[in-house]
Amino acid sequence: MEAASVPYLTTKTRPPRRARGVIARPRLDAFLELARSRPLTTIKAPAGFGKTSLALSWVEILTAAGARVVWLSLAPEDDNEERFLRYVAAAVRRACAGASEAAPDWMVADLSIPIDRRVEWLIEELAAQPEDIFLFLDDYQEITQTSIHDGVSLLLRRAPENVHLII
Numbered sequence: 001m002e003a004a005s006v007p008y009l010t011t012k013t014r015p016p017r018r019a020r021g022v023i024a025r026p027r028l029d030a031f032l033e034l035a036r037s038r039p040l041t042t043i044k045a046p047a048g049f050g051k052t053s054l055a056l057s058w059v060e061i062l063t064a065a066g067a068r069v070v071w072l073s074l075a076p077e078d079d080n081e082e083r084f085l086r087y088v089a090a091a092v093r094r095a096c097a098g099a100s101e102a103a104p105d106w107m108v109a110d111l112s113i114p115i116d117r118r119v120e121w122l123i124e125e126l127a128a129q130p131e132d133i134f135l136f137l138d139d140y141q142e143i144t145q146t147s148i149h150d151g152v153s154l155l156l157r158r159a160p161e162n163v164h165l166i167i
Contacts (some may be wrong), residue, residue: 005135013091014069018056032058039156041166055136062134068136070095074142081115081147115151127160140167
């Protein structure tokens with residue numbers, strides 16, 4: 001199925017609700033200060049050890065501090081270059097510009113445009129934002145496509161200082 005024909009799910013670009021009864025982890029929350037100074041932060045632990053819960057705690061802290069938070073929940077069906085880009089672009093637009101949650105035209109209009117060029121356009125959009133931007137890619141382990149990894153790598157290499165990727 002073509003990525004452009006897949007229904008857009010707004011819930012993928014919003015942080016999930018935090019579970020009730022989650023134990024506060026101030027020691028782990030303190031690592032957010034390191035994430036603020038780095039282009040990439042990975043949260044790594046076995047399944048069920050609270051990676052998403054920690055990320056959601058950071059989202060709350062960042063949002064309260066006025067930072068822009070971009071969230072994308074990934075699933076196996078997102079391991080498609082066009083679909084991935086469509087959702088990243090929509091999540092960025094939703095969080096940074098308050099614009100329509102539909103994917104920007106430049107991301108999906110001409111699928112023959114190479115991923116690196118579309119990532120460069122995304123970088124320009126991120127660079128235009130005055131605030132720090134924290135892009136959370138939850139469940140990134142679901143992504144296996146080399147072209148997507150190459151695009152994320154390009155984003156990391158060329159992103160402005162205000163962009164922080166948290167996987």
